Amino acid sequence: MFNNTLFSKISEKLKEKELSINSICKAIETDVKVHRLYLSGYLKALVDMGYLDEKRIPPSKIYKLKPQKKNEGIYEVVGKQIKKMGKDEGEMSGIAVAALQRIFKRAIFREEIKKCGLDNSRIRAKEVKDGEELKELRKLLNRMNVIIPEKDACYTNEKHKEEVAEVLLRIVEESFSIKRVRVRTKQIKLDEMGRLKVSKDGEVGR
DSSP: OOOHHHHHHHHHHHTTOOEEHHHHHHHHTTTOOOOHHHHHHHHHHHHHTTSEEEEEETTEEEEEEOOOOOOOOHHHHHHHHHHTTOOOHHHHHHHHHHHHHHHHSSOEEHHHHHHTTSOOSSOOSEEOOOSHHHHHHHHHHHHTTOOOOTTOOEEEOOOOHHHHHHHHHHHHHHHHTGGGGSBSSSOOOGGGGGGOEEOTTSOEEO
16 A cells, blocks of 8 residues: 555645645646545545544545654653653652663663753762773664763662653553553452443543
């Protein structure tokens, strides 16, 4: 279904202005020959995939390009969830060290806290003594395009276990929309499970 040439031409025309299916067909006909029925299904697929927005202005449907979100890396995702906790800067940096340490199974450099979008000037964590092991780790990360300055301080943090668990849970929830299938009530007995109702949006309740 996904035709890169067709998508490229449609995107090019929709960058200029919003268009109906007929207008799109006419705009691309000199470059791509496509049947209107096929184009209709293709546009619907692009809407379903999140590439286009669709609005109905009778008797037509109007299409426009949908702004694409920049893919976030692990540092940005962790930093975003920690900021939602509303802690002070020093504590947030400490939680970031603990969370990244849990994810990467190693000590965390000051520069990595900066990559999370957090203040790395007063990190509340235990500083690791520099040595050959950290030098090798810096070299390894640099080869992986995670640029760590020479002599950059490195930290570990065994605290904040609850906060780290909360950060990781929030990341999973947002990635897989898990919140929508949580039971609304605090607790439910086994024999009541059969009486639960599921709404159209996936919410579960009595």
